[in-house]
Amino acid sequence: xxxxxxxxxxxxxxxxxxxxxxxxxxxxxxxxxxxxxxxxxxxxxxxxxxxxxxxxxxxxxxxxxxxxxxxxxxxxxxxxxxxxxxxxxxxxxxxxxxxxxxxxxxxxxxxxxxxxxxxxxxxxxxxxxxxxxxxxxxxxxxxxxxxxxxxxxxxxxxxxxxxxxxxxxxxx
Amino acid sequence: xxxxxxxxxxxxxxxxxxxxxxxxxxxxxxxxxxxxxxxxxxxxxxxxxxxxxxxxxxxxxxxxxxxxxxxxxxxxxxxxxxxxxxxxxxxxxxxxxxxxxxxxxxxxxxxxxxxxxxxxxxxxxxxxxxxxxxxxxxxxxxxxxxxxxxxxxxxxxxxxxxxxxxxxxxxxxxxxxxxxxxxxxxxxxxxxxxxxxxxxxxxxxxxxxxxxxxxxxxxxxxxxxxxxxxxxxxxxxxxxxxxxxxxxxxxxxxxxxxxxxxxxxxxxxxxxxxxxxxxxxxxxxxxxxxxxxxxxxxxxxxxxxxxxxxxxxxxxxxxxxxxxxxxxxxxxxxxxxxxxxxxxxxxxxxxxxxxxxxxxxxxxxxxxxxxxxxxxxxxxxxxxxxxxxxxxxxxxxxxxxxxxxxxxxxxxxxxxxxxxxxxxxxxxxxxxxxxxxxxxxxxxxxxxxxxxxxxxxxxxxxxxxxxxxxxxxxxxxxxxxxxxxxxxxxxxxxxxxxxxxxxxxxxxxxxxxxxxxxxxxxxxxxxxxxxxxxxxxxxxxxxxxxxxxxxxxxxxxxxxxxxxxxxxxxxxxxxxxxxxxxxxxxxxxxxxxxxxxxxxxxxxxxxxxxxxxxxxxxxxxxxxxxxxxxxxxxxxxxxxxxxxxxxxxxxxxxxxxxxxxxxxxxxxxxxxxxxxxxxxxxxxxxxxxxxxxxxxxxxxxxxxxxxxxxxxxxxxxxxxxxxxxxxxxxxxxxxxxxxxxxxxxxxxxxxxxxxxxxxxxxxxxxxxxxx
Numbered sequence: 037x038x039x040x041x042x043x044x045x046x047x048x049x050x051x052x053x054x055x056x057x058x059x060x061x062x063x064x065x066x067x068x069x070x071x072x073x074x075x076x077x078x079x080x081x082x083x084x085x086x087x088x089x090x091x092x093x094x095x096x097x098x099x100x101x102x103x104x105x106x107x108x109x110x111x112x113x114x115x116x117x118x119x120x121x122x123x124x125x126x127x128x129x130x131x132x133x134x135x136x137x138x139x140x141x142x143x144x145x146x147x148x149x150x151x152x153x154x155x156x157x158x159x160x161x162x163x164x165x166x167x168x169x170x171x172x173x174x175x176x177x178x179x180x181x182x183x184x185x186x187x188x189x190x191x192x193x194x195x196x197x198x199x200x201x202x203x204x205x206x207x208x
Numbered sequence: 209x210x211x212x213x214x215x216x217x218x219x220x221x222x223x224x225x226x227x228x229x230x231x232x233x234x235x236x237x238x239x240x241x242x243x244x245x246x247x248x249x250x251x252x253x254x255x256x257x258x259x260x261x262x263x264x265x266x267x268x269x270x271x272x273x274x275x276x277x278x279x280x281x282x283x284x285x286x287x288x289x290x291x292x293x294x295x296x297x298x299x300x301x302x303x304x305x306x307x308x309x310x311x312x313x314x315x316x317x318x319x320x321x322x323x324x325x326x327x328x329x330x331x332x333x334x335x336x337x338x339x340x341x342x343x344x345x346x347x348x349x350x351x352x353x354x355x356x357x358x359x360x361x362x363x364x365x366x367x368x369x370x371x372x373x374x375x376x377x378x379x380x381x382x383x384x385x386x387x388x389x390x391x392x393x394x395x396x397x398x399x400x401x402x403x404x405x406x407x408x409x410x411x412x413x414x415x416x417x418x419x420x421x422x423x424x425x426x427x428x429x430x431x432x433x434x435x436x437x438x439x440x441x442x443x444x445x446x447x448x449x450x451x452x453x454x455x456x457x458x459x460x461x462x463x464x465x466x467x468x469x470x471x472x473x474x475x476x477x478x479x480x481x482x483x484x485x486x487x488x489x490x491x492x493x494x495x496x497x498x499x500x501x502x503x504x505x506x507x508x509x510x511x512x513x514x515x516x517x518x519x520x521x522x523x524x525x526x527x528x529x530x531x532x533x534x535x536x537x538x539x540x541x542x543x544x545x546x547x548x549x550x551x552x553x554x555x556x557x558x559x560x561x562x563x564x565x566x567x568x569x570x571x572x573x574x575x576x577x578x579x580x581x582x583x584x585x586x587x588x589x590x591x592x593x594x595x596x597x598x599x600x601x602x603x604x605x606x607x608x609x610x611x612x613x614x615x616x617x618x619x620x621x622x623x624x625x626x627x628x629x630x631x632x633x634x635x636x637x638x639x640x641x642x643x644x645x646x647x648x649x650x651x652x653x654x655x656x657x658x659x660x661x662x663x664x665x666x667x668x669x670x671x672x673x674x675x676x677x678x679x680x681x682x683x684x685x686x687x688x689x690x691x692x693x694x695x696x697x698x699x700x701x702x703x704x705x706x707x708x709x710x711x712x713x714x715x716x717x718x719x720x721x722x723x724x725x726x727x728x729x730x731x732x733x734x735x736x737x738x739x740x741x742x743x744x745x746x747x748x749x750x751x752x753x754x755x756x757x758x759x760x761x762x763x764x765x766x767x768x769x770x771x772x773x774x775x776x777x778x779x780x781x782x783x784x785x786x787x788x789x790x791x792x793x794x795x796x797x798x799x800x801x802x803x804x805x806x807x808x809x810x811x812x813x814x815x816x817x818x819x820x821x822x823x824x825x826x827x828x829x830x831x832x833x834x835x836x837x838x839x840x841x842x843x844x845x846x847x848x849x850x851x852x853x854x855x856x857x858x859x860x861x862x863x864x865x866x867x868x869x870x871x872x873x874x875x876x877x878x879x880x881x882x883x884x885x886x887x888x889x890x891x892x893x894x895x896x897x898x899x900x901x902x903x904x905x906x907x908x909x910x911x912x913x914x915x916x917x918x919x920x921x922x923x924x925x926x927x928x929x930x931x932x933x934x935x936x937x938x939x940x941x942x943x944x945x946x947x948x949x950x951x952x953x954x955x956x957x958x959x960x961x962x963x964x965x966x967x968x969x970x971x972x973x974x975x976x977x978x979x
């Protein structure tokens with residue numbers, strides 16, 4: 037049972053939340069979840085990240101289509117390979133979060149910064165304004181949010197080439 | 209690649225439009241949207257084109273368009289699903305996925321539009337009017353060039369025509385043109401007199417002091433020249449005073465007209481205008497921008513003209529006096545120009561960097577100070593101080609770089625360069641003087657002229673910046689003046705004199721942002737004198753509904769009728785006068801209690817004001833104040849409790865005697881005694897008036913003739929309190945039992961705790977958009 041307590045604080049804990057035993061594909065590509073303590077699998081579940089940016093690989097919430105939490109998944113290791121593949125596919129498929137590989141062009145005009153970048157999803161041009169557009173997730177990892185609220189992740193500043201680094205120096 | 213289209217109907221790529229052309233004509237296209245993510249999650253360039261019977265999907269593939277047509281009749285259901293960082297348009301039939309198209313958030317709006325039209329065709333086969341355009345909403349991108357528009361501007365700074373804009377400001381000065389012309393003429397004369405001063409040095413020295421070859425000192429001549437100089441000085445003194453009076457006066461007149469015009473225009477604009485802008489930014493437009501224009505109109509224009517004239521006049525004088533010496537003297541000028549251009553760029557770049565750090569630092573302060581209670585309560589002062597020091601040091605480092613890199617070098621270099629001219633005069637002129645080819649008077653006159661050069665050059669170098677700044681300010685002002693209100697009275701609008709108060713909503717849908725609908729096909733009617741309670745969890749759409757009835761916004765689909773007439777056909781001000789509003793957190797203006805009560809009816813008599821206050825159960829507490837009805841309330845005035853403010857706003861509504869009353873109940877609980885007083889007041893107010901109440905209190909819920917329960921923008925239940933209370937599995941019954949549980953848990957007496965207030969209500973929480 038997932039009966040976690042945080043330190044010795046009796047006020048917080050996860051109670052008797054059910055565990056995810058196995059995931060499988062149901063009709064029309066819907067994801068079905070077998071949960072502990074339930075005879076029938078839950079159909080059409082959604083996987084939602086608790087911390088999409090600060091901890092994208094851990095902490096998932098298993099929810100019904102209309103947004104009710106069924107279970108919490110913190111360790112993919114407990115799942116069999118087929119279930120893990122479903123998780124990985126779902127997370128990639130239902131999210132669009134390009135990662136910046138290289139800065140191709142950088143310009144600033146009237147306070148609007150425009151960046152043309154090579155990302156793992158192809159080439160992107162995006163614009164943002166002001167300091168709120170950049171969030172440092174760590175000293176070398178940053179998230180850019182453009183004027184349309186799209187996000188672009190820079191996984192590691194130090195891994196960039198020199199030209200790209202020079203363009204983005206000011207944010208670090 | 210991300211494509212650059214915001215209005216796909218106009219902007220389908222040409223080759224796609226051509227490909228479509230024989231089969232599909234522009235008029236057949238109901239909606240079109242670019243989609244930019246492919247099935248593998250990679251960027252792509254694709255378009256969806258919807259006609260009345262089929263949906264085309266086009267994807268660019270090596271210069272060709274991969275095409276797929278889908279008959280709308282085969283689509284069972286169209287849904288937009290939110291992903292992380294994208295939207296998915298999912299088309300299904302009997303649970304089978306027909307197609308899925310993915311959009312980055314940039315195209316979320318067009319995706320929502322195509323989805324809406326698809327739903328309509330699938331639903332009833334009828335094409336409706338799409339969302340009304342809201343011309344006063346802030347645009348994200350420029351229509352012309354696609355650039356993102358900065359937050360401080362209304363329109364693309366790259367596309368604005370600076371010259372035209374500046375002429376438009378001067379247009380405001382047309383009524384006062386005589387002052388401007390006067391100032392200009394005086395400035396011209398003054399320039400001439402200014403140049404005459406050094407010119408007089410030559411005869412003074414050469415002939416008066418006898419420096420010229422063969423001349424003897426002549427004090428009579430000296431006196432004459434000194435007299436002329438002194439006369440000129442006196443004239444210039446008078447001229448300067450006159451010029452400043454004229455030009456500053458002209459500036460203030462112009463800025464007054466602009467200021468008043470923009471403020472009155474702002475009040476014509478609708479709520480959507482204010483919802484997409486910050487109040488602070490608007491305040492700065494009325495104050496700062498007009499102030500900047502004042503400076504521009506009153507001094508910059510004349511300064512620039514004078515600078516050019518001075519340069520010209522001084523240049524001519526130098527060449528006339530001694531053209532060979534003039535050539536040498538002016539040698540450093542190109543060097544100065546060059547320095548200015550180079551440093552100008554460097555300074556600006558360094559300044560931007562500094563600004564960036566400065567913003568980061570002030571953000572820490574702005575963030576922390578409002579939360580100072582929390583900081584103290586958790587004793588995190590040190591962390592906040594550290595955070596500030598870190599940012600402050602970053603700013604310091606940037607400042608150091610700015611100072612050592614450009615700022616400390618620029619001004620001395622400029623002085624040095626201008627000093628070079630003076631050196632030239634002594635070097636070359638001195639030699640010619642020794643050779644007897646020129647006179648001491650000429651050399652000293654040259655020195656005098658040289659000192660006149662620096663300022664105009666500096667002004668001309670900064671001219672671009674000054675014009676830019678003024679043009680930007682002017683633009684921000686004109687953009688507001690040019691904004692058409694989204695809510696306006698149609699010509700020939702119906703007068704709303706005798707409204708009985710019948711309200712009917714027919715199939716009303718609404719979205720604030722054009723993407724997410726907050727009301728879906730809401731229909732109901734309220735008979736005159738009836739009271740309707742709107743209940744339901746927060747985010748259900750209650751406030752939005754009220755906003756539409758008051759016509760703060762126009763419905764996207766469907767109609768709202770008051771006494772059988774579409775609200776859009778009434779005169780806006782007229783219909784609002786007939787609708788009274790009591791808000792959850794009543795706003796009191798700075799002024800006396802009496803002034804606040806008669807805000808909607810300034811001509812009310814004292815008797816009326818007192819009667820209204822009595823009816824609102826406000827009389828007693830008002831008389832408890834030492835200044836009674838003359839007590840100053842609002843900002844910096846007597847502080848009132850929530851219950852007191854509410855009763856004042858009820859009095860305000862009673863005095864206005866509206867046919868329709870909108871009641872947004874306070875959710876915060878007040879003590880039982882006050883609650884009773886407010887209830888009594890509300891009963892008097894709502895008697896015989898059509899009332900639409902956003903109801904939280906049991907007392908109001910019971911008293912309503914009918915309740916409408918909204919959740920996520922959909923009418924879930926409708927009926928009397930008793931009917932809904934006993935409905936098994938009903939949303940209202942659930943909310944009610946939760947409220948009762950909460951009450952018994954806290955031990956609250958009297959049924960005060962709110963139902964579905966802006967607190968959490970289990971799993972039925974809506975998307976929560978507090979408008």
